[in-house]
Amino acid sequence: MFRIAAATALVLASPALATQEYILPTLFDVTGVASDDVLNIRAEPGTSSGIIGTLAPDARNIEVVEERRGWGRVNAGEGSGWVSMRFLAYRTDVWEPGELPAGFRCLGTEPFWDARVEGADLVLRDPDNQDGDSRPVQAVLDTGIFRDPSRVVVAQEMTLFSHPQICSDGMSDRLFGLSATLVLHGKQPRLLSGCCSIQP
Template identity: 55%
Template sequence: MDHKRANGMAFPGRAAAQVLLIGLFLGVAAPAVATQEYILPTLFDVTGVAANDVLNIRAAPNAGAEIIGTLEPNARDIEVVGHDATGQWARINTGERTGWAALRFLSYQVDVWTPGTLPQSLQCVGNEPFWLFRPQGDDVVFSTPDRHGAVMRIEKVVSSGIFRDPRRSLSVQSESRRMTAVIVPMACSDGMSDRSYGLDVTLILVEGDEAQMLTGCCSIATR
């Protein structure tokens, strides 16, 4: 299933609606009303697909492209990392590939990026050298090839103050290490697969007198 369906339109507030009505009454152009619904990446759920059907994931953002995966009609927590130029297709990952699904059959979740917190599904990874970190309650679990699963306490998570903005900075610490990280929404590649990431991360890791800068990509995918 790829065809279009009306879904989730946002309506202007009372003041904005009054401006529009006055403009129409006077016959003059009213200013456009901008509504920020979400900032990518964020999580979506499949909506409007029949119980006996699936939502196709295609290799390119058009209904004739190769089908490389499918989503069940009740699928949840699907990470969308980008849109095509028309805004009608959502870039999502399936396996080790990136593909496209019709955006009209995806409904965004409203509580993914809560100010001052990290999504518990967040996972950041880098290579050369390889590293990985993910939140676990009030901690971050940080792994490298020579130190697997080191637990570091989250001291502070700072968000931008912009509604549903994924940008985050965080500081974490253990007895032997300190780490700061800055996460920003930006196209990112892990250099190891064809997956597309929507978050770029830079870490500063301090251990004793040694400081190291690490870069990588983050995902909030749960599947």
């Protein structure tokens, strides 16, 4: 009887065990660091690697774009480094169905561009248009997969695609966790490529 009950409990527990906690990139809060200490950002994933920056013991909304052997890659200044995932607690409120995180923005070079949702509009800025080209957002689409960061922002005459992939802005040593493709519709359609960040 005990064996049957134990086997049943194991079968019932299996789906929960298989559920993925998070998909990167996503946001984390620093945890388990003493109030008079800091969390070191290291050049490479390992305690013997040089320190290139720090995070405060109460730092929140830290974007992790990649994970390797218990270390998470974060951006620090114009570069990126690694922090121990043991001291990071992931936020469950980042990727909600049909929504974008508050800090979501995409950018690219050659040509330079920046796009973000402001209110009910998708706003595209470039060096020739600092005020921005604003288009009403018609929909924010997701894959339906739990906590999948992939998004499509459908706006009037603009469609922004983003999906998880390590991405470089080509201007710094920072790395991003989302690649972006922006399609401009109209009489002269254009395609712009770049990266996205969710860091507030």
